[in-house]
Amino acid sequence: MRKLIPDLAILAALILLAAFFRAYRLDELPPGLHYDEAFKAVTAERLLAGGERPIFFRENMTEEPMAIYAASLSFAIFGASPWALRIVSALVGILGVAALYALARALFASRLIAALAALVLAILYWHVNFSRLGMEPIFAPTMMTLCMFFLWRGWNKSNAQSLSPRVTRHASLDFVLAGIFLAATQYTYKAALVFPFFIFTFLIFEILARKNDWKELTRPLALFALAALLGFAPLGLYFAQHPAEFLERPTSVVLNAAGVATILDNTLKVGGMFFLRGDANPRSNLPDRPALDPFLAILFLIGMLACARSWRDARARLIWLWFGVQLLPSILSDFAPHFGRSIGATPALALIVAWGIASLKRKAESTKPHAPYLLFTVYCLLATGFAFSAFSTYRDYFQVWGARTGNFDSFDVGVLELAQKLRAQSNAERIFLSPLAREHYTIQFGLNGRAAESFDGRRALVIAPNATYGIITREDSRTLARLAQIFPNGAITARIFDFAAQPYAAIFRAAGAANIAPQKNLDARVGDVAQVIGYDLARDGNALALTIYWRARAESREDFTVFAHLVDSREQVIAQDDAPPGHQSYPTSRWRADEIVMDDYRFVLPESLARGEYRVEIGMYILETGARLIVTDANGARMENDRVLLERISLP
Structure with missing residues (x-):
């Protein structure tokens, strides 16, 4: 237990730091409630009210369930509010920092590297931003990190330098938990769809590297695969039954028939997002801010070189593969660079930075007799640099981004x-x-x-x-x-x-009697739905502007389409504007008896319009069949062609 005290102390400090960046002023920033966040909030409320509890949500171009069910739990505890929605993401982001500490500790058996990796993630603007949104992306890197922690620990229980697994009860449990969290990634966010590909590729590489002793991995990997398949089964069954729904959102953003040049351009944009120009979306980033500040960018480059030089090390291969594969959703889709679609790479990014720092430390230690002085210099530079990075994130989020007037619309x-x-x-x-x-x-x-x-x-x-x-x-x-x-x-x-x-x-x-005064009064009934009580007709440049005054006669469950045609003396339609009332914004199925609907239409006149007399005909019809509703005059007589003919007008 005493051996755990330093780890627990470090972890507690990191959690407090991560919590500050993710929970501070969470009731103010972000402001408002963005449409996508509101979808989760409304759906979570519906779940609490006892509605259907699906494994997959079809609305809003389909959504995975984890974030929504977590929001419903938060609403049950705290009540429904933007803060209660976003605190879930904050807690998941904090959990991701703690999970990365555990993973780095298992990978490197070093408190320093583990603390550095978790510190990078705790203050990384990219991760902080998504930890404060009531949306699903932040769930993905946390579930990925937990999966990798249990997989690596099960693979190599105590010695991160050896690939010989100790297949014990505890190791078996680790493989089972790794499989469960692998399945859990698929319940988070569409960008996690590529994560199993990374796992599969990494395991194949490592199995091939083992050559003659790979057979001893059969049982633990079978447990891992079985747990993953069982965990994914409910969602997988839905996918098998509704493949179009499951892939609706990915297919809407993927680069269809993209050429090599487009993919290369996106690759350059995604590569440049770490140093030059980041995501332009104000929901995902301080627009165009690079993912890394100058200090972290330098350490990231050092870490990438260190990982590349250590390619024979399974840990380097793991980190490189993870990082590269999780950038693919942004590379292969529109609006690159997209921080949301590539957020699964953030834990690997933090590990790369930590690896770079560790390589600097080893270099300083090997430089004798000046090692103590160099180490002291390195530690001072690191302390200064991380203080700068933390301040940079605080300033850019809470002061610069938080003061953006554009956030009013963005959220x-x-x-x-x-x-x-x-x-x-x-x-x-x-x-x-x-x-x-x-x-x-x-x-x-x-x-x-x-x-x-x-x-x-x-x-x-x-x-x-x-x-x-x-x-x-x-x-x-x-x-x-x-x-x-x-x-x-x-x-x-x-x-x-x-x-x-x-x-x-x-x-x-509204107060008092309504002053309804159409230019021309009429009295015609259109089916049992409406009465035409008047209209306005005026020239509007190269068009005619028509306002129909409908009085709702009764409520209807059906939606009818209004036809408004400009016809010549031979009854030929010259121009038309057919649409449900309000151009679909107030269909007849929403009408209540006796309310008045002023319904606007516009005819663009042809340039070749011949001079002469024209009339406007109006009425309603059933869109599916084209059948017109019966039109009668004030005396109940049926009007010709089930239409109301308005005054003659001379055009052009």
Whole structure:
């Protein structure tokens, strides 16, 4: 037990350091809740509510289950919040640092190398960033590290310089645990799909290197493979039954039919991300910041050379293979360099840096009689360098990246705030959103079960009594003005500003009678669904702008498509704009009786349009069959061709 005290003390210090970088101000940074994070939060809430508990999630272009189920456990303990979602990633990141210490200790039998490797990972901006996101990538390197720890320890229980395994009960347990964690990697993140390839390649190399005594590995490797297969079986069965779903996300980002030049270009970008230009995505990085600061970059280069010179050492082969294979998801996909897809390489990167430091230490020790002075110099430089790296990560994340005004959009801050303010409205009021769809996961999480409707105010407006409208005015500059005109007694009850103090959104509460005044009044019924009460028609440059005023007659479960055609005197269609109401943003299946829908359409006029008289015809039809809904006039008489003909207009 006494022998463990130094390791435990070092590990405790490393965990505290890792925890600081991953948990400090976690309730503030990142701000808001990004769409992908919100998907996990909403799905985790659904799991807690007793919904279906799938082994694989089909929504959001498919997701692996580990992060979502972990989030549901956190919500059960802490309640649903962005912090409760992200603390899971922080804990997993901290566990990854501790696991790397254990792996490096098993690989090198050296507290120094183990501490250095874990220290690199603890302060690595790349790893810190993903440890603070409520997303799945950080789960992958942690599961990979645990797999490699148990595999190496089982392979070589006490002597990291020998490949002769001690197949004991404890070693057998290590192989079983290694297999379980190998399977676990496949429940984390798509980029982990290549990890088994690394394991297989490494084991083949090492078995071939053993030549005559490889047969003694049969039993432990069989245990390893069996545990991995059994652990993967539930997900593997789903994969066999739904291969298209399982591969939906990878196939959407992989470089299809990419030539050698494209792959080479991506390889150069991924290689350059460590020294020159990193990921440009503000969710994954301080945009363009290299993965390594200058100090770590120098040590990384030294470590790569040291590993290359030690290629006969199984440990060097393991680290090189791990590092290279886990960069493939970024090399072979779009938007390279992509820190998320290559995050599985971070433990190997930290081991390479530690190896480089160890080689410097050995070099200094061998330089006699000046070894003590050189060692002292090396230690001072290392202490200074790591202090610089830690400060660099702190400054770049908490001060530089944390102060970015662009984070407002990158993490849907305004979307979450708008949804939370709407949730606080009276339950007697109907809630409408524009132009963002109610299905947006950040909206869903912010509303927390509060019912809401949505439409795209750039293409429609829904008028209902006792309604409150949440409008993202930065994107929809039209709706607020229209509402103020229709509801003169209404008022803006709240405004939301972005981090640059620019208007982002507003909440408008309708009050009093609606002032609905179309240019032309009509009275025509379209099926049992709608009544046309009027329209606006105006020239808009080289187009005609049409607004149809629908009154919902009754609720419908079906979605109908509106046809709006410009026809000539021979009934030939000259221009058209067919779409569900609101251009799909407010379909008829969402309509409620007596509400008014102002539905906008636009006809682009052909340049060769002949001078003459034209008319606009409107109505609705069933998209699947093309059958039009019956149209009747105010007296109940059926109208010709089940359409409403508007006034004649002279064009061009």
